[in-house]
Amino acid sequence: MALTQMALDSLDFDATVALATKVAPHVDILEIGTPCIKHNGIKLLETLRAKFPKNQILVDLKTMDAGEYEAEPFYKAGADICTVLGASGIATIKGVIAAAKKYGKEVQVDMINVPNKEALAKEAVAAGAHIIGVHTGLDAQAAGHTPFADLAAIAALKTGAKISVAGGVKAATTQQVKDAGAAIIVAGAAIYGAADPAAAAAEITKIAHG
C-alpha cells in the first residue's frame, strides 16, 4: 500500500482551491507545489487546511536556507509535511526537522540536483528526516529525465525512512514506482492535465492502495 499525493502546481488561488475540491476525496495528500506556495503564500495553506481536514497537506517549500525560521509558520498553520532541499546542506535540513518536531509533523528532504544522493539520504535520515523525496523536477523532465534510477538507488539503502517519488508519474507507471519501494506516489500533470482530474486521481490511488 502506497499513499498518493496530488501536486497543485497552478499559480491561481481560486483555480487551486477548485481543483483541490475535485481531487481531495481521491488522494491521501494534497501538495501545495513550490510555484503555487510562492505565489499565494500561507493564506492558501490556511484555506486548504480548513476545507480539507481529512487530507494530509504537504507544502513544497523546497527550503534552501533558514530552515527552522522559514518552515515553522507553515507547520503552525497546519502543514503535515514541509520539504527542504537536500542541496541546502545538513544544517538547514536540521532546522526544518526542529520546526517539525515542535508540532509533531514530518519533514521531506528533496533530492533534486543532489550530486551524492545516497550519502545525503543517510545523513538526513540519521538527523531525523521522515521522508526522502526522489524527484525529477519539471525542467529535468523536459530534458528527458525520469526518477526511476534514483528510486532504485535510494530504495536499496533501506534507510527506514519513507520514500516519496515525483517526476512525471502517471497511472501507467504507478505500479512500477510502488513495486520499486515508494511509500508516497506524487502526481501533478497526470491529474491536473487530465480531462477528468477526479477520475485520474482515483485511478492512480486505486493502483497505489491495491
Ligand SMILES: O=C([C@H](O)CO)[C@H](O)[C@H](O)COP(=O)(O)O
Ligand atoms: O515538485 C514539483 C515541481 O518541482 C514544481 O513544484 C512537481 O509538483 C512534481 O514534479 C510533481 O509534478 P509532475 O511531475 O507533473 O507529476
